[in-house]
Amino acid sequence: MDARSSLRSALLSPEEAEAIDAHGQTEAAVLVPMFGYPERPGLVFTERRHDLRRHAGEISFPGGRRDHPDEELSATALREAEEEIGLVPAEVEIVGALPPIGTFVTSFKVHPFVGLIGDDLRFAPNPAEVETVLALTLQALRDSFQMRRLVRRGIPFRTPTYVVEEHLIWGATARILGELIGRLPGSVNDDERPAKPTD
Numbered sequence: 001m002d003a004r005s006s007l008r009s010a011l012l013s014p015e016e017a018e019a020i021d022a023h024g025q026t027e028a029a030v031l032v033p034m035f036g037y038p039e040r041p042g043l044v045f046t047e048r049r050h051d052l053r054r055h056a057g058e059i060s061f062p063g064g065r066r067d068h069p070d071e072e073l074s075a076t077a078l079r080e081a082e083e084e085i086g087l088v089p090a091e092v093e094i095v096g097a098l099p100p101i102g103t104f105v106t107s108f109k110v111h112p113f114v115g116l117i118g119d120d121l122r123f124a125p126n127p128a129e130v131e132t133v134l135a136l137t138l139q140a141l142r143d144s145f146q147m148r149r150l151v152r153r154g155i156p157f158r159t160p161t162y163v164v165e166e167h168l169i170w171g172a173t174a175r176i177l178g179e180l181i182g183r184l185p186g187s188v189n190d191d192e193r194p195a196k197p198t199d
Contacts, residue, residue, distance in 0.1 A: 003038035011096025023102025024109030029076040030063025042137040086124030
């Protein structure tokens with residue numbers, strides 16, 4: 001089995017993923033852009049502007065809410081990735097999906113789609129939303145995993161986190177990342193696939 005077939009077999013089909021139940025009233029989708037696969041794979045994230053009203057400065061995968069009920073969720077992920085970082089849908093190969101993640105504060109049901117992209121990594125971040133685009137290797141992300149105590153809205157909680165080059169990844173994005181890492185060949189750390197930490 002070649003590398004791409006192995007990756008596809010480790011993931012869910014979009015239909016399988018969409019059938020899985022998760023908390024959340026609003027359907028949304030994110031693209032998990034993967035470059036350098038299989039030799040030195042990495043993922044692309046956005047760091048949101050620090051002056052935004054919601055989720056200011058947080059690191060996430062490009063994505064957003066479904067525009068209308070007839071829009072396929074994979075199309076939502078591709079559309080949002082183009083709007084946020086200028087990633088052209090034709091340059092993305094969707095290879096599979098991950099189980100949806102429910103967010104508890106904002107009540108989104110987030111559907112992640114894994115897409116292979118080229119190694120060029122030239123993006124056009126939307127200045128209205130995105131502070132910067134981050135390209136982090138999977139190895140660095142794996143190595144940085146740690147359960148940490150965070151405080152949000154005055155409430156302390158333990159949650160899975162990844163910290164690379166002082167960039168903190170937590171919440172729904174960390175849960176999606178842990179699910180992906182846990183499915184990739186050679187992954188054995190079940191701690192990276194937590195059940196329901198607070199977002």
